[in-house]
Amino acid sequence: MKRVFRERGEEGGQALQHALGALEALAGPTLLLDERGRVSAVGPEARGLLPREVGAGQRLHEIFVGAADELHALLRSQREGMLSLRSRGEREALRPFRVRATPRTAEGRALGWTVHLSSCAATEDRREERFHGMWTQDPRMRRLFRIVEKAAKTQATVLLRGESGTGKERVACALHALSPRAHGPFRAINCAALAPTLLESELFGHVRGAFTGAVRDSPGHFRLAQGGTLFLDEVAEMPPELQAKMLRVLETHTIIPVGGREPVSVDVRIISATHRALRREVEQGRFRADLMYRLRVVPIFLPALRERPGDILPLAEQFLAEFNAQGGRQVKRIAPRARRQMEEYPWPGNVRELRNAMEYAHVMGERETLTEADLPPEFNEQARPVRLPLSPASVTTPASEVEAHSCSSRASRAPPREVAPGETIEVSLDEIRRALALARGRRAHAAELLGISRVTLWRRLKEAEEDGTA
Numbered sequence: 464m465k466r467v468f469r470e471r472g473e474e475g476g477q478a479l480q481h482a483l484g485a486l487e488a489l490a491g492p493t494l495l496l497d498e499r500g501r502v503s504a505v506g507p508e509a510r511g512l513l514p515r516e517v518g519a520g521q522r523l524h525e526i527f528v529g530a531a532d533e534l535h536a537l538l539r540s541q542r543e544g545m546l547s548l549r550s551r552g553e554r555e556a557l558r559p560f561r562v563r564a565t566p567r568t569a570e571g572r573a574l575g576w577t578v579h580l581s582s583c584a585a586t587e588d589r590r591e592e593r594f595h596g597m598w599t600q601d602p603r604m605r606r607l608f609r610i611v612e613k614a615a616k617t618q619a620t621v622l623l624r625g626e627s628g629t630g631k632e633r634v635a636c637a638l639h640a641l642s643p644r645a646h647g648p649f650r651a652i653n654c655a656a657l658a659p660t661l662l663e664s665e666l667f668g669h670v671r672g673a674f675t676g677a678v679r680d681s682p683g684h685f686r687l688a689q690g691g692t693l694f695l696d697e698v699a700e701m702p703p704e705l706q707a708k709m710l711r712v713l714e715t716h717t718i719i720p721v722g723g724r725e726p727v728s729v730d731v732r733i734i735s736a737t738h739r740a741l742r743r744e745v746e747q748g749r750f751r752a753d754l755m756y757r758l759r760v761v762p763i764f765l766p767a768l769r770e771r772p773g774d775i776l777p778l779a780e781q782f783l784a785e786f787n788a789q790g791g792r793q794v795k796r797i798a799p800r801a802r803r804q805m806e807e808y809p810w811p812g813n814v815r816e817l818r819n820a821m822e823y824a825h826v827m828g829e830r831e832t833l834t835e836a837d838l839p840p841e842f843n844e845q846a847r848p849v850r851l852p853l854s855p856a857s858v859t860t861p862a863s864e865v866e867a868h869s870c871s872s873r874a875s876r877a878p879p880r881e882v883a884p885g886e887t888i889e890v891s892l893d894e895i896r897r898a899l900a901l902a903r904g905r906r907a908h909a910a911e912l913l914g915i916s917r918v919t920l921w922r923r924l925k926e927a928e929e930d931g932t933a
């Protein structure tokens with residue numbers, strides 16, 4: 464038993480071992496975590512699934528792909544999530560698990576979590592699929608594609624929900640292309656991009672003289688999409704008065720152009736998308752419940768890229784192959800450290816951001832291997848506190864924001880400062896020279912001393928070279 468079961472802390476003992484064995488008989492492979500999210504016990508079944516070195520004291524982010532904060536958020540949410548075991552070699556495929564945590568408490572005191580694991584069948588999980596310009600090997604995405612195929616054949620409205628860059632517009636196009644309306648037009652309109660009055664006339668059209676500048680009749684998107692599909696992107700941003708009109712359109716299949724009187728029949732299928740939880744918008748009074756029910760006959764949720772970490776590297780390699788095919792530089796592989804950074808990065812802009820990051824790396828890098836230095840600056844600068852041990856006076860962050868920081872000996876040499884995501888820092892050439900002198904010319908070390916990425920250091924030196932100040 465000792466070999467297959469490890470435990471830690473006062474919670475342990477024979478009783479706990481038996482209890483965990485019994486729990487596994489009911490609930491399957493189980494891990495116990497303490498209140499700080501460190502492993503306190505691994506059940507025998509879980510041990511059979513996890514690498515041998517997983518044991519007491521290890522933190523969740525040392526076992527699974529993802530930043531510590533995100534994994535803790537998953538524990539706290541008590542929702543089911545997909546996690547992948549941290550890969551140990553460049554070639555090792557990420558092994559996905561379905562994970563659900565329940566908190567353990569005693570007399571109101573938090574003891575930690577019980578984490579149930581279920582391994583996803585290898586044959587199901589590794590299958591890759593291309594679907595209308597999208598690629599995935601994630602089972603949830605593949606299930607989503609099947610739902611899209613079914614929904615496409617009907618007239619039902621579809622509401623797509625997902626973060627920016629997850630592929631909502633692609634899915635909307637697929638719904639149209641697979642539908643009996645494929646021969647008709649597909650039109651898309653972004654409800655967040657236009658002022659309310661303009662949005663109404665863009666959607667329903669207007670008659671000549673309806674407002675200043677309306678010099679001729681305009682058909683509007685509904686009529687232009689006649690016999691086809693209209694994609695309402697960012698539908699949650701639609702202003703309330705327009706929501707009422709949209710509801711009427713969905714009920715009567717007619718529109719009234721701005722400045723017009725007569726209803727005009729329209730035969731259009733509506734697909735909408737939002738990055739917001741529409742239900743919450745309804746609860747908060749910002750969106751009409753009746754319209755939500757009309758729009759979401761088939762709701763489809765697109766998972767964020769970080770929730771399907773097995774897709775990150777293969778997609779990155781496909782994007783690189785695409786850029787290689789355009790000629791010029793050839794990137795043949797991604798270095799292990801860059802792979803790790805990419806797996807751990809939260810990708811707030813999802814697949815769009817991944818594609819852009821690969822384009823950036825393709826442009827910036829110089830070798831056949833893409834290294835972490837080729838990745839965009841946010842990989843280094845947003846993820847961690849920036850330390851400026853040299854001459855803090857030249858940094859744009861106001862001195863009042865300098866905070867004490869408990870950490871490494873290097874940081875203790877000078878006051879470190881936090882730089883908020885998106886905030887820019889400026890490092891003078893003088894500082895770079897001093898850092899390079901301190902680092903005996905080693906750029907990576909100099910960049911680390913300055914708290915900037917190697918790409919930023921390289922770029923700053925290049926700019927200085929170009930304007931002759933180097």
Ligand SMILES: Nc1ncnc2c1ncn2[C@@H]1O[C@H](COP(=O)(O)OP(=O)(O)OP(=O)(O)O)[C@@H](O)[C@H]1O
Binds near residue numbers: 599
């Ligand atoms: N699974 C995927 N495989 C390959 N490319 C993808 C995938 N998902 C999205 N993309 C690409 O990512 C980019 C963004 O996709 P899309 O515009 O459909 O996202 P979106 O969710 O509609 O974004 P937004 O809400 O910001 O409009 C596009 O270039 C698209 O081709």
